[in-house]
Amino acid sequence: MKTGKVISVINQKGGVLKTTTVLHLGSALARMGKKVLLIDLDVSQANLTISTIGQLDEEGRGVLHAFFKDNSLNQVTYPTSQENLFIVPSEIKYKGMTIPLDVALSSQAGSDHILKKLLKPVMEEYDFILIDNGPTLGIATLNSLIASDYFMIPTLADYLSLVGVQKTMETIDQIRENLDHEIENLGLVLTMIDGRESIAKDSEKILNSAFGGKVFKSCIQRNSKFKELAQNQKTIFDVTKNSDKGNKNFRDLAEEVLERLGMNTQAKPISKTNKKTNSEVSIGGMQ
Ligand SMILES: Nc1ncnc2c1ncn2[C@@H]1O[C@H](COP(=O)(O)OP(=O)(O)OP(=O)(O)O)[C@@H](O)[C@H]1O
Ligand SMILES: [Mg+2]
Numbered sequence: 001m002k003t004g005k006v007i008s009v010i011n012q013k014g015g016v017l018k019t020t021t022v023l024h025l026g027s028a029l030a031r032m033g034k035k036v037l038l039i040d041l042d043v044s045q046a047n048l049t050i051s052t053i054g055q056l057d058e059e060g061r062g063v064l065h066a067f068f069k070d071n072s073l074n075q076v077t078y079p080t081s082q083e084n085l086f087i088v089p090s091e092i093k094y095k096g097m098t099i100p101l102d103v104a105l106s107s108q109a110g111s112d113h114i115l116k117k118l119l120k121p122v123m124e125e126y127d128f129i130l131i132d133n134g135p136t137l138g139i140a141t142l143n144s145l146i147a148s149d150y151f152m153i154p155t156l157a158d159y160l161s162l163v164g165v166q167k168t169m170e171t172i173d174q175i176r177e178n179l180d181h182e183i184e185n186l187g188l189v190l191t192m193i194d195g196r197e198s199i200a201k202d203s204e205k206i207l208n209s210a211f212g213g214k215v216f217k218s219c220i221q222r223n224s225k226f227k228e229l230a231q232n233q234k235t236i237f238d239v240t241k242n243s244d245k246g247n248k249n250f251r252d253l254a255e256e257v258l259e260r261l262g263m264n265t266q267a268k269p270i271s272k273t274n275k276k277t278n279s280e281v282s283i284g285g286m287q
Contacts, residue, residue, distance in 0.1 A: 002035060004123035005261060007130050007186060008148040012171075013164035014135035017154045017191040017220060019047045021253075022132040027235045028254035030084035034127035037077065039063065040090035041115070041144050042134035043101040049089035051230040052080050056091050064094040066118055068104065073118050081233070086126075102138035112179075115143040137171050145175050150186035154220070157190050157203035165207065185211060186260060189253065190219040218252035221245055 009022045019042070026036045040048040040063060049056065056062055066076045066088065076088050092098065105111040115131075123129060131144045145151060153168060155161045165188065175181055188207050193200045200219065207215045223246040229235060236246040258264040 001124050002127045003263070004126055005128050005150065006119065006123065006148045007128065008133060008141075008144040008151045008183075009130060009154065010133045010137075010141060010144065010151055010168060011153050011155055011164060012135055012137050012168050013155070013161055016156055016161065016164075017189075018042075018135075019045075019051065019132050020226060021152070021154045021189060021191070021220070022048055022130045023051055024235055024237075024250040025254055025257065026085055026128065026130045027082060027237055028250045029128055029257070030082055031237065032254060032258075033084065035084050035125070036086070037122075037126045037129045038080075038085070038087045039115075039129065039131045039144075040088065041101070041131055041140050043090045043140065044098075044134055046090040046092050047230070048132045049087065052087050052233060053078055053089060054233060056089055058093060060089070060091060062089040062091040064091050064101065064104070067101070067114050068094070071118070073122050077122075082235070100138075101140040102136070105139040105143070111139055112142045112146055116147040119147050137168070142175065145172065145183055146179060146181055148183055150184045152186045152189065154189045154191045155203075155207075156192050157200040162203060162206060166210070169211070185214050186257065187214045187216045189216050192222045193219045194222050216253060216256050218249060218256050220249045220253070223249075 009018050011018055022038055026038045030036045038048060038052070040046055042048065043064065046055065049062065061070075061076050063076060066073050070076070073088055077086050078089060079085075080087055105114070108114075119129065131148065133141045133144050151172060153165055155165050172183065176183065188211060190200055190204060204215050225236060225240065225244075225246055229239070236244070236250065240247045242248065242251070255264070
């Protein structure tokens, strides 16, 4: 039996490396021997699918088929080129139509618990299930959060991005209160960092004081090598050595995730006792 930890990667801001983080954190964990399932819940872009197994053809079945037809993930779970790494892809079109998942779900009763039900029979087959979300907080993301034990927020280090983080946190607080669902903040990842820029240090301080020291020490530096990966369905691990900074950034992040979850030797599990709600804190004081 595996640990079956479900992690939503979310941020309502676009282009903050949600998809890149899901793929590379998943890939790093799979390389460490963990069995990992990635779920592409960003149906309108399907970037995770395109970056791993390529765009599904018209007949290809993905997450929409599972949500609306089969009620099971078995038929829509595909192996990737990497051992231990699997994906539930997203269809670009479903039944010949392009439909946002949020719109399709909006007419269904109980539509925010579908993913949780789909995961229940398979979660113990995996150590980690990482869910990629689009840059909106609609019913699709609600499904992701309700199905998850943890959430993780990649963010740029500028002021507007920090405001975006706070809004995302407020939404999560509402979910916790309204649905009585326990979901823990696994951590915030600073992304697209240029060298040792002081703004990143300021952001780290602000986020750490606002969200209980939850900023990962490992950040993802700006690196043009990532831009060429998707078209070749590669990860940074396929095209660089361990000493490369992009490669190291994500391996360090994976180590830190295992540490926070108490899954490696010197690990301490993350605290479950931080009672301060996210909406009680404020992002301010940034110059
Ligand atoms: N370390 C990096 N440095 C610079 N660019 C990067 C890096 N990692 C990824 N990118 C590129 O940045 C762009 C945005 O990344 P990504 O798609 O992961 O963001 P996202 O948060 O998932 O976006 P969206 O909100 O649209 O889903 C992509 O073109 C990606 O190739
Ligand atoms: Mg994305």
